[in-house]
Amino acid sequence: MAGVSTISTKKEAVSDGAEQSQVTQQSLQVAKRLEKFKTTIFTQMSSLAIKYGAINLGQGFPNFDGPDFVKEAAIQAIKDGKNQYARGCGVPDLNSAVAERFKKDSGLVVDPEKEVTITSGCTEAIAATMLGLINPGDEVILFAPFYDSYEATLYMAGAKIKTITLRPPDFSVPMGELRSAISKNTRAILINTPHNPTGKMFTRDELEEIASLCKENDVLVFSDEVYDKLAFEMDHISMASLPGMYERTVTMNSLGKTFSLTGWKIGWAIAPPHLTWGVRQAHSFLTFATCTPMQFAAAAALRAPDSYYEELKRDYMEKKAILVEGLMAVGFKVFPSSGTYFVVVDHTPFGQKDDIAFCEYLIKEVGVVAIPTSVFYLNPEEGKNLVRFTFCKDEDTLRCAVQRMKEKMTK
């Protein structure tokens, strides 16, 4: 692997022979070095799923498609020739639609031109926020379990990560721990509500407490709210809507989960102008611009009537009921999930040594995929009793999965 020698001050010519062994040595180093950047657990589980013909309740994307009216809008945009670079921060109509929707949801009025940035999915919103606003050595607080890309992206930004663990059964925020962890050295705190993988939704009390700590210590909040429309047991609250918080919060969201179009990669970050500036800088070097025709379609999507969102919730609640009842009947300890399309369970009644072993058993012996949650913690030990199931699948698939588990796992 030429060109990436270990830290050395002299470059020397290398003969082919020497280069060969250097390549092998450095290949090994790359593998270790990029530990945080290995193939994700999702890809690994999905490959196993295909190999064993297992029903995939692991990866969080639907096996049904998005609404026709949004797909038609994309098709129309392609036909109308909207196939060239969009403005870097977003197609103006989409920026407006995002601002309109945000006003409806949170009551906040934001300037679509100065405070909304369109990105390739919420994933890129997170990456651009971290790279644009975090300096190497800055301290960032995360709640574990966390979506795995947070950790990797914070690494790239050079942050020092501190995690606060949310624990079963209700995954509430341990305020004492948070109060000890947060200080004037903290640059930002990342919250994900509704929360992947637990389905927890941050309560108003929790958000207010976090907010007051942030204001005291001058800490930013990065809020990942992709599942905000999948809020079942309580109303979703945006941190940015709390008094004094808009000026220090980046609110991130996307089209994918709400409209079952996870492959379109339309996301956004909403933040006051002084924070948006940093996000936009990083964004311009990460992807420069976001997919044009899909942006036009997204604007149509975001203007969907309330009935769309009500039906979405109803459908998902029905699916959730099938899965949760099924999992309980099989013998899992199921933790209550207020939002998202995930549910986390304790697998220990089935006697496997840890979550990864359990997931492998589940795929090979039962034919169902779940995700081991240990990957969502800095310390994998903390997640070894838990696995995550998703219910963003059609009802037949869910019933079939439950059936398989009942047949193979109940005594």
Add this chain to the structure above:
Amino acid sequence: MEKLSAVAKTLTPSPIQELSFLAQRRNAINLAEGFPDFPAPSSIKDAAVSAINSDFNQYRHVQGICDLLARKMKEMHGLDVDPQTDIAICCGQTEAFASAIFASTLIAFSSYFLLKAIESLIFHARYCAESIFVKLLYVSTAIDPGDEVILFDPSFETYEGCITLAGGVPVFVALDPPHWSLDPQKLINSCTSKTKAIVVNSPQNPTGKVFTRAELEIIAKVCCTSDFLAITDEVYEHLTFDEEKHISLASLPGMQKRTIITSSLSKTYSVTGWRIGWAIAASHFASAIRNFHIRITDSAPAPFQEAALTALRSPSEYYETLRADYKWKRDYMLELLDGLGFQIEYKPQGSFFVFVELPQSCKLSDVEFVKELIEKAGVVAVPGRGFFHAKLPSEKLHRAGLDYHERYIRFAFCKSNATLATAWQKLNELVDSTGHLRLFN
């Protein structure tokens, strides 16, 4: 409460985009931004529509793209590429390049990262900006801050920003006007113990230069001797004219294993807004790039990955017609500019840009000229100074013999023939009795 990262503070908005806004306000003919104003090929659009209708709308990786690209690399450059391991699909060449830069700076963190991995602690990306150098010193003991990446000047504005964002130091090697030739000595003199990689954009934006085999051999020799990486931007690979054929640096002896090729659908198939690009490299690089990309955007837009299969299967006639059409536009543009009094000393061999110098008689700088052109003729182009990186104020440029940094204008000819004709007509309204632009007197 300015919470921007130190690096984000140093980055500036795209001058090309700002001029575009002025052009929009004036309703000017846009010969500035590098994207077509004619439609993308119908077969490719139809493929995208069909993909959306067939429910290809969730996260995906379309392996077929890799298979087709591997075949293309073999046909065009004689390269043997493993489609299973050597290709990463990204959101445009921009993301492929960003991923390549970040992945290679990660790779360079050898012993330091191992140390930190053992402690299960954090990996610090390198930022070279002086204001945070001090912070870096106390957290990292084994890193070399400021690894250098060589770029050729003039060059597309994004590379520098991306390298800086990833913690590298861009080092510019000037190509010599008027033919933008590579002086081997300048290249060698720019290499230091901190140099890690060279970026080669060919065919080149803004000059339209296509690096010759001899020039690529010089670059290859430096890379092989000094053990550098090479990262190429080959987005204009199918837009070459006259006798020039695009040669990929990776195809030279000793280069494939150390070169990361980046390219995309955008320019070849006139779909700059679809964001489908790729990186092709030795498997350990491609794997690092893929894993990086997954954390940045996770997936390139799914329906357009499907459509890419159709695009990449285009028959050879498609590329021949593409080349012929663009060549006609290039010739038209050159004729127009020559007639207006520009000094055309270099005929671009590739890309869809011409980079021309203001005549001696013109007292205006590039920026002043472009502003006048927008306001008086309703035509917009790009002042060349944004592509040069001497970072000197005008007086110093003059003393260094680098006046030309403020004398070049980039015109894009990726526009319909009707647009080009309108531009011709509008510009000719501004000429004097000799047929030259009045702005030049």
